[in-house]
Amino acid sequence: xxxxxxxxxxxxxxxxxxxxxxxxxxxxxxxxxxxxxxxxxxxxxxxxxxxxxxxxxxxxxxxxxxxxxxxxxxxxxxxxxxxxxxxxxxxxxxxxxxxxxxxxxxxxxxxxxxxxxxxxxxxxxxxxxxxxxxxxxxxxxxxxxxxxxxxxxxxxxxxxxxxxxxxxxxxxxxxxxxxxxxxxxxxxxxxxxxxxx
Amino acid sequence: xxxxxxxxxxxxxxxxxxxxxxxxxxxxxxxxxxxxxxxxxxxxxxxxxxxxxxxxxxxxxxxxxxxxxxxxxxxxxxxxxxxxxxxxxxxxxxxxxxxxxxxxxxxxxxxxxxxxxxxxxxxxxxxxxxxxxxxxxxxxxxxxxxxxxxxxxxxxxxxxxxxxxxxxxxxxxxxxxxxxxxxxxxxxxxxxxxxxxxxxxxxxxxxxxxxxxxxxxxxxxxxxxxxxxxxxxxxxxxxxxxxxxxxxxxxxxxxxxxxxxxxxxxxxxxxxxxxxxxxxxxxxxxxxxxxxxxxxxxxxxxxxxxxxxxxxxxxxxxxxxxxxxxxxxxxxxxxxxxxxxxxxxxxxxxxxxxxxxxxxxxxxxxxxxxxxxxxxxxxxxxxxxxxxxxxxxxxxxxxxxxxxxxxxxxxxxxxxxxxxxxxxxxxxxxxxxxxxxxxxxxxxxxxxxxxxxxx
Numbered sequence: 001x002x003x004x005x006x007x008x009x010x011x012x013x014x015x016x017x018x019x020x021x022x023x024x025x026x027x028x029x030x031x032x033x034x035x036x037x038x039x040x041x042x043x044x045x046x047x048x049x050x051x052x053x054x055x056x057x058x059x060x061x062x063x064x065x066x067x068x069x070x071x072x073x074x075x076x077x078x079x080x081x082x083x084x085x086x087x088x089x090x091x092x093x094x095x096x097x098x099x100x101x102x103x104x105x106x107x108x109x110x111x112x113x114x115x116x117x118x119x120x121x122x123x124x125x126x127x128x129x130x131x132x133x134x135x136x137x138x139x140x141x142x143x144x145x146x147x148x149x150x151x152x153x154x155x156x157x158x159x160x161x162x163x164x165x166x167x168x169x170x171x172x173x174x175x176x177x178x179x180x181x182x183x184x185x186x187x188x189x190x191x192x193x194x195x196x197x
Numbered sequence: 198x199x200x201x202x203x204x205x206x207x208x209x210x211x212x213x214x215x216x217x218x219x220x221x222x223x224x225x226x227x228x229x230x231x232x233x234x235x236x237x238x239x240x241x242x243x244x245x246x247x248x249x250x251x252x253x254x255x256x257x258x259x260x261x262x263x264x265x266x267x268x269x270x271x272x273x274x275x276x277x278x279x280x281x282x283x284x285x286x287x288x289x290x291x292x293x294x295x296x297x298x299x300x301x302x303x304x305x306x307x308x309x310x311x312x313x314x315x316x317x318x319x320x321x322x323x324x325x326x327x328x329x330x331x332x333x334x335x336x337x338x339x340x341x342x343x344x345x346x347x348x349x350x351x352x353x354x355x356x357x358x359x360x361x362x363x364x365x366x367x368x369x370x371x372x373x374x375x376x377x378x379x380x381x382x383x384x385x386x387x388x389x390x391x392x393x394x395x396x397x398x399x400x401x402x403x404x405x406x407x408x409x410x411x412x413x414x415x416x417x418x419x420x421x422x423x424x425x426x427x428x429x430x431x432x433x434x435x436x437x438x439x440x441x442x443x444x445x446x447x448x449x450x451x452x453x454x455x456x457x458x459x460x461x462x463x464x465x466x467x468x469x470x471x472x473x474x475x476x477x478x479x480x481x482x483x484x485x486x487x488x489x490x491x492x493x494x495x496x497x498x499x500x501x502x503x504x505x506x507x508x509x510x511x512x513x514x515x516x517x518x519x520x521x522x523x524x525x526x527x528x529x530x531x532x533x534x535x536x537x538x539x540x541x542x543x544x545x546x547x548x549x550x551x552x553x554x555x556x557x558x559x560x561x562x563x564x565x566x567x568x569x570x571x572x573x574x575x576x577x578x579x580x581x582x583x584x585x586x587x588x589x590x591x592x593x594x595x596x597x598x599x600x601x602x603x604x605x606x607x608x609x610x611x612x613x614x615x616x617x618x619x620x621x622x623x624x625x626x627x628x629x630x631x632x633x634x635x636x637x638x639x640x641x642x643x644x645x646x647x648x649x650x651x652x
Binding site: 044046047048049050051053067069071074078081082085086088089090092093095140141142143144170172 | 576577578594595596597619620623624626627630631633634636637
């Protein structure tokens with residue numbers, strides 16, 4: 001009987017785990033509009049030798065996808081280097097493939113039409129200023145979609161350092177792709193405004 | 198009193214002379230132990246195609262014979278899987294330092310020689326893109342090396358020679374003739390004949406035809422590229438064309454042709470390189486010279502979707518063979534420690550300094566190597582950390598997902614087990630976070646035309 005109860009408890013804990021994004025972000029004092037709370041599909045706390053990582057993934061009924069990673073403790077300098085590096089590499093995904101051998105034809109071909117990104121946008125997220133990199137993403141939430149056939153989501157990468165908790169916050173946000181004109185509009189701000197502290 | 202002073206003075210002088218003689222003898226003894234160092238690196242060398250590391254393969258009998266009695270490294274790992282970085286790695290042994298230690302300095306750049314293949318097209322000047330290095334083609338390069346090595350001078354030498362022959366492993370115009378093509382399987386011979394005679398008929402196979410023939414007039418025409426540019430890996434980098442080719446029915450046969458062409462070139466490379474590795478049969482030189490032979494990166498046969506190198510960080514691009522042969526070494530020892538080219542250069546430096554010998558080699562090696570090797574691709578969009586040849590984490594900037602491989606059970610990196618092993622994935626990622634600056638450590642020297650820089 002005890003075993004059965006234990007199994008029921010374990011099984012039900014899976015449903016507790018599959019909570020809302022609001023629940024997953026609660027420990028950071030972040031509030032989220034209930035209509036957009038989304039279902040958490042991953043909520044993982046990992047401890048390393050000196051740092052820990054909290055990895056959250058969630059999706060909403062509107063087929064929006066959120067990936068949030070919080071790494072702590074980290075100093076400002078290390079966080080800034082990581083942010084600069086990641087933003088730079090995401091932008092590179094939209095440029096022509098690079099090879100180390102000069103004169104490569106690859107440098108003349110293969111760049112992504114600007115319609116699909118990358119765009120940069122100054123934003124404020126949870127009272128933190130940051131620069132978001134925007135670009136089209138495919139059905140697997142990969143940046144670098146370079147055609148109408150491939151583009152399934154408008155993607156945004158943004159990251160900032162939270163001095164009070166000595167943590168690096170990285171967000172990847174994906175919203176269904178509509179048109180190139182829609183991608184260039186300010187679609188990100190309303191999404192970010194849902195998160196309040 | 199005077200007599201006593203005289204005796205003391207005499208004794209002092211005799212003692213000083215004795216000390217000076219002893220010091221001189223010690224110094225001479227030390228310098229006598231100074232060995233020549235010859236580092237030979239080679240482009241695009243796959244470990245699994247050398248008989249030394251894969252006895253089932255009989256493509257390199259001369260290198261295999263030379264390697265008997267050596268330290269054989271099974272985990273040479275490229276931090277940057279492209280050639281330019283090889284030269285930068287050697288900077289840990291600066292020329293002026295070598296001269297200070299009494300070594301001969303052959304060139305202004307750490308004794309570096311680059312042995313290149315002959316130009317494929319006379320008009321093409323881009324082939325000679327390392328104008329700052331002493332670029333030699335194979336014939337003149339090997340002749341010059343033979344001349345240099347035959348000089349009977351008392352001071353030891355330190356030479357780094359880079360063999361670039363395998364950089365174009367599929368190219369049909371380089372040092373090959375009709376007799377060579379007959380060594381291919383009938384199926385591959387048939388395919389090659391078709392692709393060479395009527396390349397314009399094979400639009401889907403264009404990435405392959407480009408690799409084989411360097412047929413850029415065709416490639417440019419098909420792609421509407423007007424610039425007078427030269428490429429070997431260009432069209433293969435075009436994802437859409439590459440995908441179309443990979444999905445074509447004849448793709449498996451095409452890859453078989455690619456592999457056979459590589460093997461064909463490797464047989465020729467065995468001829469080219471073994472004379473140099475054997476120090477032209479000079480017994481005296483062999484008794485005074487440590488030879489370090491290493492690849493500088495691997496070469497992919499589309500195991501993970503692409504051919505060539507520099508594009509991603511799977512092991513077929515990162516892993517290379519390495520052999521260290523000390524004079525008189527009669528036993529073979531396999532070393533599975535991960536080692537990079539920078540660490541190899543450090544190893545050479547320690548040999549020059551007299552700190553590392555055949556006897557203390559394995560023990561001292563531990564002080565130069567690390568459990569972790571960080572690697573990245575050319576545009577720095579894909580990074581990896583390889584831990585003790587047991588685990589490997591790959592992080593691709595296009596998505597935030599991770600790839601984790603258990604190299605012991607899955608050396609081909611076919612099954613991503615990051616989801617089942619989040620703790621190990623985070624352990625490795627944490628190392629990446631802590632060593633972020635190491636990925637950015639790269640200078641203009643190891644890039645060309647401003648590509649492959651971190652930002």
